Structures are given as structure tokens and as C-alpha cells.
Amino acid sequence: MxxxxxxxxxxxxxxxxxxxxxxxxxVFSLGWTPLIAMLVLHIVTLIFSSKENKRYYASVFxxxxxxxxxIPILGMFMHIISGFLLIWDAYKSSKEKxxx
Numbered sequence: 001m002x003x004x005x006x007x008x009x010x011x012x013x014x015x016x017x018x019x020x021x022x023x024x025x026x027v028f029s030l031g032w033t034p035l036i037a038m039l040v041l042h043i044v045t046l047i048f049s050s051k052e053n054k055r056y057y058a059s060v061f062x063x064x065x066x067x068x069x070x071i072p073i074l075g076m077f078m079h080i081i082s083g084f085l086l087i088w089d090a091y092k093s094s095k096e097k098x099x100x
Contacts, residue, residue, distance in 0.1 A: 001052055001054070001093065002048050002052075003045060003048040003049040003051075003052045003054050003093065004054075004090050004093040004094050005090075006041070006044060006045040006048055006049075007045060007049075007058065007059075007086050007087075007089050007090035007093065008086075008087070008090040009041070010038065010041045010042060010045050010059070010062060010086050011058075011082075011083050011084075011085075011086030011087035011089075011090055012083070012087070013034075013038055013041065013083075014038065014062060014065065014079050014080075014082040014083035014086060015079070015080070015083030015084070015087065016083075017034060017038070017069070017075075017079040017083075018076055018077075018078075018079030018080035018082075018083055020076060023076065023079060024072060024075075024076065027069070027075075032070060035066050035069050035070065036066075038062065038065075038066045039063060039066035039067070041062075042059045042060075042062035042063045042066060043059075043063065045059045045062070046059040046060065046063070054093055055089055055092075055093070057085070057089075058082065058085035058086045058088075058089040059086070061078075061081070061082050061085055062082045062085075062086060064078070065078040065079060065081075065082040
């Protein structure tokens, strides 16, 4: 299931961007390009999750995060929450796959 893999990748990416100071410096030094890349990744993950009939709430929250993350403190907290939601959703999806 590609959606589970994409959730792991986007979750780890969001968690990295949520690291105080380092995540912000990374985004700022690359001219906010990581936010655009994460937006695209969240949209792709949403599409695959929808096609595979899997949960996609974390991807929607990730899209909102990518849009609002240019706001310094808000962005950090939203990246942390998005990372947690995506990693949790990926974990749950991989457990469901193992049970089938």
C-alpha cells in the first residue's frame, strides 16, 4: 500500500520541519520551498489514501499546515501535530495491513 509509505515519509518530513529553530532555518534558507514540496506530497498522499479507501484526515491537516506554516510559531506547532498525526495514521494503516 503506497499510501502507508507516503504517510511515513510525509510524517517524518513534518516532524523534521517541526524541530524548533532547525526546521525554521531549513525552510527559511531554502526560500519556503520545503513547504511547497510538503504541500505536493500531502496532496499525492491524500489522492492515494482516497483511492485505497484509507483514512486521509492527517493529509488534510498536512495540507492546511503547509499553507499556514509560514507563520513562525504557529507553523512549528502545526508541523509537530501533522507529523504526529501522519506517523500515527501510517502506523495504524500498517497494522491493519498486517492483520489482513
